[in-house]
Amino acid sequence: MDIGIIIAGLLTLAIYSFLYRDNPVYKAAESLLIGLSIGYALVIFWQTTLVDRLFRPLFNEGDLILIIPLLLGLMMFSRFSQKLTWLSRLPIALMIGAGAGVSIPAMLYARTLKQISASVAPLYTASGGFDFSALVIILGLLSTLAYFYFSRRHEGAMGKMAKAGTYFLMIFFGATFGYTVMSRLSTLIGRIDFLLTDFLHVLR
């Protein structure tokens, strides 16, 4: 059998040993996973970001403007010094400011306008038939928004709308929960299939 399959199978069993209880074998596998994941991310970021976007253009192609992000990036290491830690706020400020500036139009478009335009659909189809699903969408949207609107007391018509909103939210939570469980189960089936087919050769 391939040594890689044996190692993968043993590590899979080591992680599943947590189902019995927290034990040293699981802890060792968990530590290994943490270390490998950080090491992998480090290598990928080093290659795809620091080498490809910074060191190569700066030192090979002479793109001198990249000295600015290099200096800002080096300032991040000032977090290890109590006296100089304020320097790390400069790159953080640039990241947060740029992120905030980009996010305003993006959020307005994708999260707000797009969602509203997708919800406003004709209630009557071209053939003249009533589209019940379109009514459900618009009622669900308005009632859920009413539930999250806290500037007015949830009494009377507003209270009824908010209450209907909670029902729509419950449907959403239930459906999301069911979908999440199914996705996790499919991963579980995949791992069990690997153990029984590739590792133990019980299934062929």
Place this chain on the structure above:
Amino acid sequence: MHTRIPLLICLIAGVLMFLQYFSGHPAAKAIYNNILDWWQIIFAFTLLVGVLGFIRNNLRSISRKKETPFKTIALMALVSMPFLALVGGTKIGSPFMWVFEYMQAPMQATVFSLLAFFVASASFRGFRARSVPAAILLVSAVIVLVGRVPLTEHFSTSLSKITFWIQDYPSMAARRAILIGIGLGSMTTALRVILGIERTYLRGER
């Protein structure tokens, strides 16, 4: 100065990135692309800082003889990945990718699948139809759970249709309302950050 300069940088970066959306000028696009590149470069440096912090904390635990074997495993694993990348490269078939394929990826998938057990046990304990909203949540979850099983389609296609209808209409309506809320909240927070009202990233200094 320790607070004003970061606030000024945040304001300038935020306003520049916001205004470039309203300009088709090549200079605006160049500034936008440059700052995005810088953002990623600084992010990579923050990862390096995080890795150094991780190594420092683990070494401290080892020197205090606290969970020494596990901390040592984590440190050795961390060091091994850059070492393998340095020695054999990162192409498919390299030792680096072998470790990823046969050690890291299987463990990650297994940890992910572990949640199936915990979610199932939590739902057995927590799912009680004590009120109308709880009953709606229960019914919705059960329909989607059963309707998503491929075996269900062999017996009835209508349950599968109901599942998709629930996901595409009532569930989608609530999802959109939540997304609109997130959008409005994010825009407000972004504006507060740019204007320097929200400054928790400066550790609350005023």
